Amino acid sequence: MSSQSEKDFLRVEPTGSPAYPVYVENDFARLQSGGDFDLEGVSQFFLISQTGLEESVVVPFLEALGERIPGGLPKERVVLIGQGEASKHISRLAPVYNRLIELDVDRKSCLIALGGGVVGDFTGFVAATLLRGVSFVQIPTTLLAAVDSSVGGKTAVNVDRGKNMVGAFYQPRFVYFNTRFLRTLPEREWICGLAEMAKHACLDGEGRLLADLENNADLLRNPDAPELRQAVLDSAAFKARVVSEDEREGGLRAILNLGHTTAHSLESLTDYKRFSHGEAVARGLVTALLLSRRVLGLAEEKMERYFKLFERLGLPGDTAGFAPAEVLDHMRFDKKSVRGIPRFVLLEDAGRPRYGIEVREEDFLAAYTEQAERFGSGARSAPKIQPL
Amino acid sequence: MSSQSEKDFLRVEPTGSPAYPVYVENDFARLQSGGDFDLEGVSQFFLISQTGLEESVVVPFLEALGERIPGGLPKERVVLIGQGEASKHISRLAPVYNRLIELDVDRKSCLIALGGGVVGDFTGFVAATLLRGVSFVQIPTTLLAAVDSSVGGKTAVNVDRGKNMVGAFYQPRFVYFNTRFLRTLPEREWICGLAEMAKHACLDGEGRLLADLENNADLLRNPDAPELRQAVLDSAAFKARVVSEDEREGGLRAILNLGHTTAHSLESLTDYKRFSHGEAVARGLVTALLLSRRVLGLAEEKMERYFKLFERLGLPGDTAGFAPAEVLDHMRFDKKSVRGIPRFVLLEDAGRPRYGIEVREEDFLAAYTEQAERFGSGARSAPKIQPL
Numbered sequence: 198m199s200s201q202s203e204k205d206f207l208r209v210e211p212t213g214s215p216a217y218p219v220y221v222e223n224d225f226a227r228l229q230s231g232g233d234f235d236l237e238g239v240s241q242f243f244l245i246s247q248t249g250l251e252e253s254v255v256v257p258f259l260e261a262l263g264e265r266i267p268g269g270l271p272k273e274r275v276v277l278i279g280q281g282e283a284s285k286h287i288s289r290l291a292p293v294y295n296r297l298i299e300l301d302v303d304r305k306s307c308l309i310a311l312g313g314g315v316v317g318d319f320t321g322f323v324a325a326t327l328l329r330g331v332s333f334v335q336i337p338t339t340l341l342a343a344v345d346s347s348v349g350g351k352t353a354v355n356v357d358r359g360k361n362m363v364g365a366f367y368q369p370r371f372v373y374f375n376t377r378f379l380r381t382l383p384e385r386e387w388i389c390g391l392a393e394m395a396k397h398a399c400l401d402g403e404g405r406l407l408a409d410l411e412n413n414a415d416l417l418r419n420p421d422a423p424e425l426r427q428a429v430l431d432s433a434a435f436k437a438r439v440v441s442e443d444e445r446e447g448g449l450r451a452i453l454n455l456g457h458t459t460a461h462s463l464e465s466l467t468d469y470k471r472f473s474h475g476e477a478v479a480r481g482l483v484t485a486l487l488l489s490r491r492v493l494g495l496a497e498e499k500m501e502r503y504f505k506l507f508e509r510l511g512l513p514g515d516t517a518g519f520a521p522a523e524v525l526d527h528m529r530f531d532k533k534s535v536r537g538i539p540r541f542v543l544l545e546d547a548g549r550p551r552y553g554i555e556v557r558e559e560d561f562l563a564a565y566t567e568q569a570e571r572f573g574s575g576a577r578s579a580p581k582i583q584p585l
Numbered sequence: 586m587s588s589q590s591e592k593d594f595l596r597v598e599p600t601g602s603p604a605y606p607v608y609v610e611n612d613f614a615r616l617q618s619g620g621d622f623d624l625e626g627v628s629q630f631f632l633i634s635q636t637g638l639e640e641s642v643v644v645p646f647l648e649a650l651g652e653r654i655p656g657g658l659p660k661e662r663v664v665l666i667g668q669g670e671a672s673k674h675i676s677r678l679a680p681v682y683n684r685l686i687e688l689d690v691d692r693k694s695c696l697i698a699l700g701g702g703v704v705g706d707f708t709g710f711v712a713a714t715l716l717r718g719v720s721f722v723q724i725p726t727t728l729l730a731a732v733d734s735s736v737g738g739k740t741a742v743n744v745d746r747g748k749n750m751v752g753a754f755y756q757p758r759f760v761y762f763n764t765r766f767l768r769t770l771p772e773r774e775w776i777c778g779l780a781e782m783a784k785h786a787c788l789d790g791e792g793r794l795l796a797d798l799e800n801n802a803d804l805l806r807n808p809d810a811p812e813l814r815q816a817v818l819d820s821a822a823f824k825a826r827v828v829s830e831d832e833r834e835g836g837l838r839a840i841l842n843l844g845h846t847t848a849h850s851l852e853s854l855t856d857y858k859r860f861s862h863g864e865a866v867a868r869g870l871v872t873a874l875l876l877s878r879r880v881l882g883l884a885e886e887k888m889e890r891y892f893k894l895f896e897r898l899g900l901p902g903d904t905a906g907f908a909p910a911e912v913l914d915h916m917r918f919d920k921k922s923v924r925g926i927p928r929f930v931l932l933e934d935a936g937r938p939r940y941g942i943e944v945r946e947e948d949f950l951a952a953y954t955e956q957a958e959r960f961g962s963g964a965r966s967a968p969k970i971q972p973l
Contacts, residue, residue, distance in 0.1 A: 213601060287678065287679050288679065290675065290751075291675050291744055291745070294744045294746070294750065294751055298744070298750055322714075326710075326751050327750070327751060328751075328752075329741070330753070330754070351717065353717070356679055356682045356686070358682070358683040358686040358687060359686055362682065362686055362715070363678075363714050363715060363716075365713065365714055
């Protein structure tokens with residue numbers, strides 16, 4: 198898979214699957230003009246979205262679309278799944294398959310995934326498996342889904358024994374994101390998306406993502422800013438480039454786990470209820486950078502430059518109320534640990550990640566202690582929230 | 586996809602997936618020698634089979650295998666699913682995914698599907714989707730699975746609204762069939778397999794399948810006969826050739842539906858409880874040949890030659906106790922009917938099928954009447970049996 202960022206849209210070229218475009222827009226002009234969307238051969242569309250998104254997303258989208266879908270998109274072909282991670286459980290598949298079959302879905306049908314990562318992962322898996330594969334379109338409506346899960350072809354559902362343990366690699370016909378969807382995005386969702394964008398900036402060897410985020414940090418929460426549109430396009434392009442080199446996760450794709458060793462531990466320690474994934478990743482990025490300086494000699498001023506960006510983006514960096522030893526003990530039992538030694542993605546220089554780095558106990562403890570001193574120790578509990 | 590039948594085994598070359606061999610054996614020599622099975626990179630094996638097959642199939646297989654599997658195949662890595670079509674329901678997936686995850690399945694694991702079509706379809710789907718794809722091996726134990734479902738890469742599960750409506754195209758590392766598995770095959774299962782083999786003989790443009798089945802008809806129910814082994818290999822090779830030209834069912838693969846228009850109607854009229862699929866197909870093949878003579882002018886003597894073979898193979902040809910109009914009315918509502926006109930695969934000459942043929946009402950009624958006169962009208966009800 199390779200990809201190229203053009204002025205107007207991104208083109209992703211997966212190995213062994215047809216190339217597809219990623220559109221990132223500030224308005225509905227392309228949608229309303231009928232644009233250059235490739236919908237050839239589609240017999241009918243089904244929209245899959247989520248309860249709670251009707252007013253903010255589904256209605257505006259259908260209105261913008263108007264009659265531009267062949268045959269229209271009558272209401273009975275809109276299927277809403279529930280909110281939260283629980284809606285991605287494998288037990289939720291059968292009702293959706295049955296409903297689509299009742300509605301006479303056929304092999305030339307196209308599913309539209311309109312929503313965040315949960316909707317995209319779930320709908321992608323339905324598309325990959327219904328009638329042994331129908332086409333689908335990704336329309337992410339969160340910043341996180343736009344820069345992360347909608348690119349790369351991973352689809353998945355959860356089983357009791359694990360998240361995303363069942364899935365398929367399956368590419369959409371195209372990805373369409375509109376920054377207008379962000380007008381109603383909750384604060385915590387902004388953090389999720391910006392944390393991933395910051396992560397990409399840490400990993401980008403060319404340094405352009407970092408410089409651009411720095412230049413435009415104050416505009417990146419403005420859904421109408423052209424700078425946000427460009428930043429999303431560039432961040433998605435970076436993700437596409439990484440997965441292009443390693444479509445099925447043999448190696449390089451692992452760098453995308455920067456910040457995730459600590460993040461997984463924090464999520465697991467709080468039973469996935471305290472933090473959204475992005476809130477945990479933001480904290481884990483700080484740990485990873487502190488470790489990068491200690492273990493791989495990342496230059497102090499480069500680390501500080503990242504910290505400054507995180508601060509401007511409003512990302513949390515505290516230690517979530519956990520003592521260093523608690524987090525470490527939990528990490529040791531993580532599946533990705535080998536012989537109880539946790540492995541990290543770290544930077545040896547700005548934009549130069551290395552993965553599979555074994556970190557000594559004392560280094561982790563020192564780094565996490567430093568993180569608490571510097572960014573606060575935060576709180577391990579909070580009012581129970583609906584997972585995002 | 587293309588394929589070539591060699592003396593020793595069949596090599597299937599699917600487009601876009603690695604080529605894989607189909608072994609058909611009369612004894613366990615290849616298995617016991619460690620043979621030329623490609624198991625490179627496999628970390629561990631899990632065997633998926635079916636209750637009721639323990640004594641007849643699972644134990645002999647594991648004994649023949651001995652310690653030839655790296656790390657062995659301890660009993661806890663044998664997972665048995667239930668009997669019958671109901672075991673392929675989507676609701677049966679989650680327990681198997683969870684069990685495999687508890688047993689520490691990883692991406693380099695390999696699932697062994699040991700059983701009939703239900704086990705193969707189900708296990709293949711689990712392999713296609715667990716961890717977004719682990720490898721698997723098809724070891725069919727019925728004649729039908731050996732000549733039909735184990736070749737072609739179709740995997741599937743059932744939902745309430747339809748059989749095989751959810752699935753994936755996913756190729757095994759190899760297919761291994763041993764005619765010894767047939768020593769305990771029930772009579773009705775013989776009919777299923779022989780009906781598919783007869784169907785392939787009707788479709789084969791070279792005429793070799795037909796001539797060989799005729800020459801060896803009396804040996805084809807003998808699990809130890811080399812002629813059976815060769816016939817299975819040739820029949821599987823024919824299936825592989827057809828799907829090779831049309832891996833995802835755009836066109837030619839449709840010829841494999843010879844006999845299926847009537848068969849589906851009979852199965853549906855009896856709520857899938859009276860007939861095994863093969864028993865319905867055997868009857869449908871007769872209808873299709875009678876129609877071929879009427880509609881496409883198939884020569885009388887060629888039709889009679891097929892009928893003679895069916896008789897020698899012990900295939901049922903009666904009309905299952907249904908009046909012609911009942912079957913026709915039911916067909917009209919079949920999804921594959923267009924404007925209420927049923928479509929058939931018919932032969933214009935021996936081994937020269939055409940698909941999508943619209944058949945007039947009067948032609949079907951006459952053909953089905955003729956079938957009843959000639960092969961008996963049979964019985965529409967029978968003691969309720971467990972579907973095979």
